[in-house]
Amino acid sequence: MDLFESPDYYNIESLFSEEHIIVRNSTRDWVKRNVSPIIENACQSSKFPKQIISGLGEIGAFGPYIPEKYGGAGLDQISYGLIMQELERGDSGIRSTASVQSSLVMFPIFEYGSEEQKLKYLPRLASGEIVGCFGLTEPEFGSNPAGMQSNFTDKGDYYLLNGSKMWISNAPFADIAIVWAKNEQGRIEGLIVERGMEGFSTPKTENKWSLRASDTGELVFDNVKVPKENLLPNKSGLGAPLGCLDSARYGIAWGGIGVAMDCYFTALKYSKERVQFDKPIAGFQLQQKKLAEMITEITKAQLLTLRLGQLKNEKRATSAQISMAKRNNVEIAIKIARDARQILGGMGITGEYPVMRHIMNLESVVTYEGTHDVHLLITGLDITGLNAFK
Numbered sequence: 046m047d048l049f050e051s052p053d054y055y056n057i058e059s060l061f062s063e064e065h066i067i068v069r070n071s072t073r074d075w076v077k078r079n080v081s082p083i084i085e086n087a088c089q090s091s092k093f094p095k096q097i098i099s100g101l102g103e104i105g106a107f108g109p110y111i112p113e114k115y116g117g118a119g120l121d122q123i124s125y126g127l128i129m130q131e132l133e134r135g136d137s138g139i140r141s142t143a144s145v146q147s148s149l150v151m152f153p154i155f156e157y158g159s160e161e162q163k164l165k166y167l168p169r170l171a172s173g174e175i176v177g178c179f180g181l182t183e184p185e186f187g188s189n190p191a192g193m194q195s196n197f198t199d200k201g202d203y204y205l206l207n208g209s210k211m212w213i214s215n216a217p218f219a220d221i222a223i224v225w226a227k228n229e230q231g232r233i234e235g236l237i238v239e240r241g242m243e244g245f246s247t248p249k250t251e252n253k254w255s256l257r258a259s260d261t262g263e264l265v266f267d268n269v270k271v272p273k274e275n276l277l278p279n280k281s282g283l284g285a286p287l288g289c290l291d292s293a294r295y296g297i298a299w300g301g302i303g304v305a306m307d308c309y310f311t312a313l314k315y316s317k318e319r320v321q322f323d324k325p326i327a328g329f330q331l332q333q334k335k336l337a338e339m340i341t342e343i344t345k346a347q348l349l350t351l352r353l354g355q356l357k358n359e360k361r362a363t364s365a366q367i368s369m370a371k372r373n374n375v376e377i378a379i380k381i382a383r384d385a386r387q388i389l390g391g392m393g394i395t396g397e398y399p400v401m402r403h404i405m406n407l408e409s410v411v412t413y414e415g416t417h418d419v420h421l422l423i424t425g426l427d428i429t430g431l432n433a434f435k
C-alpha cells in the first residue's frame with residue numbers, strides 16, 4: 046500500500062493555482078493505483094509495463110502543454126512539471142517514458158513540424174495510441190552530439206538515411222523515432238522515421254542495472270528510405286535537438302524532487318517506527334542530521350524549480366537556468382536517496398522499500414539529458430563567458 050504524502054515545509058502549495066493542485070493530486074492518485082503496485086516487479090524482471098501507456102495518455106501526461114487542438118491538455122509549464130514530479134516519485138523509468146513522448150517527440154513535431162505532421166502525429170501521441178523515441182546520442186558521440194555521423198542524402202523522391210543511435214529510451218517498441226542526422230551540407234536536421242520502414246531496426250539494450258522498468262535500445266539505419274514529408278521543416282542545426290532537451294531537462298528537474306520526496310518520506314516514517322537501543326532511531330542525532338538536511342534540500346529545490354516554472358511560463362527561462370535546476374535536483378535526489386538507504390539499514394537494499402530502486406535509476410538520470418559535468422560546464426560558460434568544453 047502506497048501511503049506517500051509529500052513534504053511541504055515552506056507551504057509552497059499556497060503558491061500553486063487550483064489547477065496545479067488538481068493536476069498534481071490526480072497524477073499522484075493515478076501513480077498510487079497504477080504504478081506503485083506493479084513497479085517493483087517490473088524493475089526486478091526488467092520489463093517496461095506497457096499496459097500503463099494508455100493510462101498515461103488518459104491522465105494527460107503526454108504533451109500536457111501541447112494545445113488541445115492537437116490532442117494535448119493545454120496546461121502550463123508548472124502543471125507539466127508537477128506531472129513529471131509525481132511520475133518520477135513512482136519511478137524514473139515511468140517519467141522517462143512520459144518526458145520522451147512529451148518533450149522529445151511531441152515538442153519537436155509541435156515546434157518544428159508542418160501542420161500536416163502535427164495533425165497526423167500529435168493526437169495519437171497524446172492519447173498513447175502510438176509511442177515515440179528520440180535519437181540524438183551515437184556510439185561515438187554522447188556529450189558532443191555536434192560530431193554525429195548519422196546522415197541522409199537527397200535522392201529526389203526520398204531521403205536515404207544511414208547511421209546508428211545508441212541508448213535510446215523506448216526504442217525497442219516505439220512506433221516512430223525523431224532522428225537527428227546531418228544532411229549533405231553537414232547541417233543537423235530532424236526526420237520522423239516510422240517502424241516498418243525497410244532497413245530500420247531497434248535492437249534492445251540488455252543487462253542494465255539502472256532504469257530497469259524502461260526499455261532502452263539502439264536505432265540502426267541501413268539505407269532507410271524516408272519520405273520527404275517526414276523532414277521537420279521549421280528548424281535545423283544543433284539548436285533544434287538542444288531546444289527539445291531544454292524542455293525534457295526542465296521536466297527532470299521536477300522529477301528529481303519527486304524521487305527525493307519519496308526517499309525522505311520513506312526514511313522519516315521508517316526512522317520513527319524502527320526501535321534500536323530502546324528508542325526510535327529518529328531520536329538519534331545522527332539520523333536527525335540526515336533527515337533535517339534532506340528536508341532542507343527538498344525545500345530549496347522546490348523553490349528553485351517553482352521559480353523556474355514561472356520563468357518558463359513567461360518564456361524567460363534560459364537554457365543555463367534549466368541546466369542548473371536539472372543538475373542540482375538530480376544531485377540532491379542522489380544524496381537523499383543514499384542517506385535514506387542508510388537510515389533503512391539492511392531493509393534499505395530490499396524491494397520492500399522504493400529507495401534502492403530510486404538509487405539505481407538516478408545513476409541514469411544523472412547521465413542522460415546532459416551529464417552532471419556537462420551541466421556544470423554550461424553554468425560555467427554562462428557566468429564566465431568562457432567555454433571549458435573544448
Ligand code: TGC
Nearest residue numbers: 141181188190191214282283284287288291364413414415
Ligand atoms: P553550441 O555551439 O553551444 O550550440 C550549438 C547551437 O545550439 C544552440 N544551443 C541551444 N539551443 C537550444 N537549447 C539549448 N540548450 C542550447 N544549447 C546550445 C546554440 O545557441 C547554437 O546555436 P547556433 O544557432 O549558434 O548554431 O554547441 P556545442 O557543440 O558546443 O555543445 C554544447 C553542449 C555540450 C552544451 C551540448 O552539446 C550538450 O548539451 N550536450 C549534451 C548532450 C545531451 O544532453 N544529450 C542528451 C541526449 S537525449 C537524452 O539523453 C534523452 S534521455 C530521455 C529520458 O529517458 O528521459
Ligand code: FAD
Nearest residue numbers: 179180181182187188212213214409412413414416418434
Ligand atoms: P560521454 O559523453 O562519453 O561522457 C563520459 C564522461 O565524460 C562523463 O562523465 C562526461 O561528463 C565526461 N565528459 C564528456 N565531455 C566532457 C567535457 N567536455 N568536459 C568534462 N567532462 C566531459 N540519448 C538519446 O539521444 N535519446 C534517449 O532517449 C536517451 N536515453 C537514454 C537512456 C539511458 C538509460 C541512458 C543511460 C542514456 C540515454 N541517452 C539517450 C544517452 C545519454 O544522453 C548519454 O548517455 C549522455 O548524453 C552522455 O553521453 P555518453 O554516455 O556517451 O558519455
